[in-house]
Amino acid sequence: xxxxxxxxxxxxxxxxxxxxxxxxxxxxxxxxxxxxxxxxxxxxxxxxxxxxxxxxxxxxxxxxxxxxxxxxxxxxxxxxxxxxxxxxxxxxxxxxxxxxxxxxxxxxxxxxxxxxxxxxxxxxxxxxxxxxxxxxxxxxxxxxxxxxxxxxxxxxxxxxxxxxxxxxxxxxxxxxxxxxxxxxxxxxxxxxxxxxxxxxxxxxxxxxxxxxxxxxxxxxxxxxxxxxxxxxxxxxxxxxxxxxxxxxxxxxxxxxxxxxxxxxxxxxxxxxxxxxxxxxxxxxxxxxxxxxxxxxxxxxxxxxxxxxxxxxxxxxxxxxxxxxxxxxxxxxxxxxxxxxxxxxxxxxxxxxxxxxxxxxxxxxxxxxxxxxxxxxxxxxxxxxxxxxxxxxxxxxxxxxxxxxxxxxxxxxxxxxxxxxxx
Amino acid sequence: xxxxxxxxxxxxxxxxxxxxxxxxxxxxxxxxxxxxxxxxxxxxxxxxxxxxxxxxxxxxxxxxxxxxxxxxxxxxxxxxxxxxxxxxxxxxxxxxxxxxxxxxxxxxxxxxxxxxxxxxxxxxxxxxxxxxxxxxxxxxxxxxxxxxxxxxxxxxxxxxxxxxxxxxxxxxxxxxxxxxxxxxxxxxxxxxxxxxxxxxxxxxxxxxxxxxxxxxxxxxxxxxxxxxxxxxxxxxxxxxxxxxxxxxxxxxxxxxxxxxxxxxxxxxxxxxxxxxxxxxxxxxxxxxxxxxxxxxxxxxxxxxxxxxxxxxxxxxxxxxxxxxxxxxxxxxxxxxxxxxxxxxxxxxxxxxxxxxxxxxxxxxx
Numbered sequence: 171x172x173x174x175x176x177x178x179x180x181x182x183x184x185x186x187x188x189x190x191x192x193x194x195x196x197x198x199x200x201x202x203x204x205x206x207x208x209x210x211x212x213x214x215x216x217x218x219x220x221x222x223x224x225x226x227x228x229x230x231x232x233x234x235x236x237x238x239x240x241x242x243x244x245x246x247x248x249x250x251x252x253x254x255x256x257x258x259x260x261x262x263x264x265x266x267x268x269x270x271x272x273x274x275x276x277x278x279x280x281x282x283x284x285x286x287x288x289x290x291x292x293x294x295x296x297x298x299x300x301x302x303x304x305x306x307x308x309x310x311x312x313x314x315x316x317x318x319x320x321x322x323x324x325x326x327x328x329x330x331x332x333x334x335x336x337x338x339x340x341x342x343x344x345x346x347x348x349x350x351x352x353x354x355x356x357x358x359x360x361x362x363x364x365x366x367x368x369x370x371x372x373x374x375x376x377x378x379x380x381x382x383x384x385x386x387x388x389x390x391x392x393x394x395x396x397x398x399x400x401x402x403x404x405x406x407x408x409x410x411x412x413x414x415x416x417x418x419x420x421x422x423x424x425x426x427x428x429x430x431x432x433x434x435x436x437x438x439x440x441x442x443x444x445x446x447x448x449x450x451x452x453x454x455x456x457x458x459x460x461x462x463x464x465x466x467x468x469x470x471x472x473x474x475x476x477x478x479x480x481x482x483x484x485x486x487x488x489x490x491x492x493x494x495x496x497x498x499x500x501x502x503x504x505x506x507x508x509x510x511x512x513x514x515x516x517x518x519x520x521x522x523x524x525x526x527x528x529x530x531x532x533x534x535x536x537x538x539x540x541x542x543x544x545x546x547x548x549x550x551x552x553x554x555x556x557x558x559x560x561x562x563x564x565x566x567x568x569x570x571x572x573x574x575x576x577x578x579x580x581x582x583x584x585x586x587x588x589x590x591x592x
Numbered sequence: 593x594x595x596x597x598x599x600x601x602x603x604x605x606x607x608x609x610x611x612x613x614x615x616x617x618x619x620x621x622x623x624x625x626x627x628x629x630x631x632x633x634x635x636x637x638x639x640x641x642x643x644x645x646x647x648x649x650x651x652x653x654x655x656x657x658x659x660x661x662x663x664x665x666x667x668x669x670x671x672x673x674x675x676x677x678x679x680x681x682x683x684x685x686x687x688x689x690x691x692x693x694x695x696x697x698x699x700x701x702x703x704x705x706x707x708x709x710x711x712x713x714x715x716x717x718x719x720x721x722x723x724x725x726x727x728x729x730x731x732x733x734x735x736x737x738x739x740x741x742x743x744x745x746x747x748x749x750x751x752x753x754x755x756x757x758x759x760x761x762x763x764x765x766x767x768x769x770x771x772x773x774x775x776x777x778x779x780x781x782x783x784x785x786x787x788x789x790x791x792x793x794x795x796x797x798x799x800x801x802x803x804x805x806x807x808x809x810x811x812x813x814x815x816x817x818x819x820x821x822x823x824x825x826x827x828x829x830x831x832x833x834x835x836x837x838x839x840x841x842x843x844x845x846x847x848x849x850x851x852x853x854x855x856x857x858x859x860x861x862x863x864x865x866x867x868x869x870x871x872x873x874x875x876x877x878x879x880x881x882x883x884x885x886x887x888x889x890x891x892x893x894x895x896x897x898x899x900x901x902x903x904x905x906x907x908x909x910x911x912x913x914x915x916x917x918x919x920x921x922x923x924x925x926x927x928x929x930x931x932x933x934x935x936x937x938x939x940x941x942x943x944x945x946x947x948x949x950x951x952x953x954x955x956x957x
Contacts, residue, residue, distance in 0.1 A: 223894050230891075264887055266894070268847040269751070271883075274643055278884050281639030295749060295847065302753050302843055319750070363741050364749035392737065587743050 214518055215259050216509075217279030219272060219290025219300070220315060220502075222264025229292040229498050230264055233315065235488035236495075236502035239481065240510050253510065254517030261285060265296060272296035276303050280310055286520055289506060290315035292498060294337070294366050297322050304330045311524045313509045313531070316501035320369045321584040323550035329524070331531050331549045333508040334501045335467055336580055337366050338373030340441040342555040343575025344465035345377025348438055352463065354378075354410040356386045357438060360401055360424065361415025363390040363587065370440045371415045372585025372592040374465070379591035388589050395420060398427045405433065414462075415440035422455060429454045439464035441497075444560055444569060456567055462560040463572070468497050469540060470558040470571035481539035504538045511536055541574060550580045623870075627776055631769045641772045644880045646840045649775040650676075651876035653782050653833030655860040656869055657826040660786045663867050664795055665822045666802035667720060671712050671728035672830045673857050674735045677849035679705030679834030684752035684844040685745065694758040701838070702831040709827015713820040732854055739846040751845025755838055765839065775836045779873070782829050786869050789825060798822050859897070863904050864911050871913025878912070 218237065221229030237260065238248040245251060250258045261283050263275040272291050276299075279285045288310060291300055297317025304312045304327045314322065314332040318340070323332050335342070348354045357378065361367040367390075375385055386409055389401045402424075405412065412428075412435050414421055421443045428435075437443075437459070444464045469478065481503065485495045495503075512531040519526050535544040541554030557572040585592055634640035658672045682704030686697035716727040739746045746752065757765040765771045789795050797818055800808045805815045838844050847853065856879060864875025882900060886893035908915050 222891060264891065264893065266852070268850070268852065269843070269845050270841070270847050270853070273841060274647075274883055277639060277643050281636055281643070282884075295845065298750060298753070298845075299843065305754075321750075366749075390741075392741065587748070 212255075213257050213259050214253070214287070214513070214520060215261060215283065215285040216287045216289055217276075217283055217285035218260060218262045218315075219265060219275055219279070219288065219292070219296070220262065221267045221292045221296075223266040223271075224268070226267045226292055226498075228496075229267075229316075230262065231490040232492075232496055232498040233290070233292070233502045234262070235485055235491045236499045237506050238488050239484045239503055240507045242484070244510065244514075253513045254519070256513075256518030258513075258518075265291060267293045267296060269295045269299035272299045273303060276300050280307055285310070286524070287311045287313065287509065289313045289509065290317075292316050294319045298365075301325050301327055301330055309523055311527060311531075313505055315505060316498050318369070319365055319584075320372075320580070323548045323580065324582065324584065328549075329528070331508075331528075331545075333505040333534075333543055333545075333551045335551065335553045335555060335578060336373075337369040337441065338376075338583070338585065339553065339555060339578045339580055340467055341370060341373035341377065341465045342578035343377075343557055343573070344438070344463065345374050345379075345383070346381050347557055347572070348374075348411065348463065349378055349381040349383045352411070352436070354383065354436070354438070356384045356406075356409050357411050357413050358386055358405045358409045359388045359413040359415065360398070361388075361390060361413070361440065362393045362395075362417060362420065364393060366442075367415040367440060368585040368587055370442075371413065372583065372588065373581075374413065374438065374440075375588075376581070376583070376592050385590050390587055391416075391420075393417065393420070396423050398424045399431065402428055402431045402433055405435070409435060411436045411438050413438045413440070414443045417442050421445070422452075425455045425458050426452060429458045434458075437462040439560075441466040444558070456562070459560050459567060460562045464558050464560075464569075465555055465575075466497065466558065467540060467553070467555065468495075468500055469556045469574075470569040473556070473571045473574075475537075475539065475541060477537055477539045500540060504540065504543060507538065508534055508536070508543065541576065546579060548580065552577055552579050554578065624780070628773075631772055638768060641768045642840060643884055644877065645772050646768075646775045646836065648873060648876035648880050649772075649779045650833045650836040650840060651857060651860050651879065652864075652873040653779050653836065654830050655857045655864065655872035655876060656782060656786060657829035657833065658857060658861050659864075659866060659869055659872055660790070660829065661822060661826045662861075663869070664790050664798045664802060665819060667819070667823070668725050669712075669716075669728045669823065669826070670725055670854050670858065671709075671716075671732045672826065673854045674732035674849050675705045675709045675712070675827045675830040676834030676837060677739070677844070677853075678708040678735065679831035680838035680844045680848060681739065681746055681752070683835055683838045684755050687755050688752040689745075689747075698835055701835050702828065705831025705834055706824060706828045709830065710820065710824045712827070713823035717816050717819040717823060729854070732849065733851065736846055736849045736851070739849055746844075746846070749846060751843055753843030753845075755842050755844065757839050757842075771839070775840070778832055778836055782832055783869060786829065790869075794818075794821070859901055862911060863901065865913030866911060868911060868913035871911050874912045 218233060220233035221227060234248050241247055241251050244253065246258060248260070250260045252258060261279065263279050265271040265275050276288060279288055291297055292315055294317050297314065297319055298321070300312065301322045305325065308329055310329060312330040314330070316334070318337040320336045320338050323330065359371060359375065361371045379385065386406050387404060389404065391401065414424060414437050416424055439462045441464065444462055482495060485491055485499060486493070508531065511534060512527055515530040516526040532545050532549055544552045546552055555575045555578045557575065558569045559572050561568050561570045630645055631637050631641055654672050654676045658669060661667045661669050679701040682701035683697045686692045686700045687694065712728060712731055715731065716724050719727055741748055757771060759766055763770055765774055797808065797813055801813065801815050801818050809815050837848065860875040860879050861872055863878055864873065865871030878900070882897045886896045890896055904911065908918060910918065
């Protein structure tokens, strides 16, 4: 009986395969029709990778808002427009923030949708996968979205451009500020155990240690840790401040437990630690968070660049926009606007393997809403970085801009988990 | 009139079965032929081969190892993706960290995965049903956490890259068509191996253990040893899937062994048919097509995948591979029903007889 069952499967398998191949054939035909307008034609296809599922599902909305702001400024829409007489077609591909999903979608954009330029992705895991893929398709130009691992622009992909700082650069200037201005000499580090916090903490502590500071302990915790009691107990008595390289909810858990355990030390936050909404929930946590300093690519309140406010005004009119731009919309905007400027400079000419466009992108120098952006020889941006302090203004937490570190350049160290100074 | 017909029907069914048995190889040849033609009938091989073809093959191989365990041993293991991942990490570690060639890396990877499967079996083989499922799930999650943090071995979240496909002078696997055929060969070998093992005395014993472990134990079979051997064998199959996976992805990171990937393989097995070794490839093709094209129809593409999964569970509980048998059953039923109305007038009087008997019985009571 058991051995007989599979025989019924044979015809099914055959029929199923025929149907599936039929479907694939149909789809191929459709996409084949699309393939008419690729490089050399009058249409430039830009494939956008952004997260539309998972923890960062709002990434797609933010990406579209940012792209719409840039495209509307030149008379286009979120789906395309015209540059230098060439029509721009923008195709969106959603991912779930994982490397596997990014690999699938980027291959689809390049090989099936025939895009000339890939724009994105959002998360670091995706970014590392996309750079590896970029190395295999030198004929396509890649402009990063918001992925920030240090190593991405150090892989030698000549066709890959990043118009924002990496996660180590996001701490640029904060180490000196903590040592010189705040007078912290010994800092205890608590950070999540994955690549983003390695780079983020590495960027901070390399500067802090170079200034003369000391790391008197490191705790690397898994993402989603809720119990920090044992770690809090390990913090030495002579610690001046605690570095919190934790994401929003984890940071709130840590702060809440630090408060109940009577730890009253000033904090240095990683770039994603300070989420005033999460921290405002509890009065004790809010008071503990006041005075936290942090660094990142998003300016705090009181930033006076004349380019900033027009961008914010344009952003908030977009459908599904947040009350103020998130880190993702800012990075996507700066990057997409850079791409637009590059395309404008060559009048949309992608001939000679995008040589003109790549030269234009590689020598771009413009004043973005978050300060001057120029490029180094690794096609990595040199940017302004923001130092921010959490202040209590009439009962609500505000992230106040302390200062900008101008012309922050990329280091060449890809950080791993480290003990003491990196 | 009716009596001869009812006698003829089973004979006809028997004949049709023997026909299927005799000509089933034609079906397989057609399927294999389509698989071999695949690179030449699609207009964008650089998209279709990696994104649909090769990915379906490794998803199918891993799901096949799951189906083998479920069909012949009656155990639903959620550790198959983890085992494939361990095999992939083995290859990655040897090629990236130790900088050794692929002909060392591949055996190391397969051995690592198989040994991992053996260790999983030692822990989990004494349990069954939901407990086995939970233990294998838990072990998978343990490895996921390990892979996410063990910098020295797995390079934590960053993973190991690049893992380049071998170039054997005569056969260059960097050519995507060649790589597709290599993956297809691996899938065919795995399939034949599963079929062979299932039909061997060992496989018969496994099926006996699945149906009645107590009876087999009473017959002198060491039930646990058989289970451990079966789980180890399925780990070997999953490990081969892991090797194809790692060369396809050119990198290995913890996402490969995450819960999401485990669920992908489970979805493939269920859509294809949890009782069918070949059906998993249909499931895999459907999942990869959904992954690639569902977005063209909706922004909530994962929801669409979920809906397809639910529809399959509702209307084809035996998976796509079971639809043939399901349609045949429905067809038989309809044919039987169609022959019934003619009998109805004759049956009516007979139907009243039992009623009469019942009344008599009622009276007697």
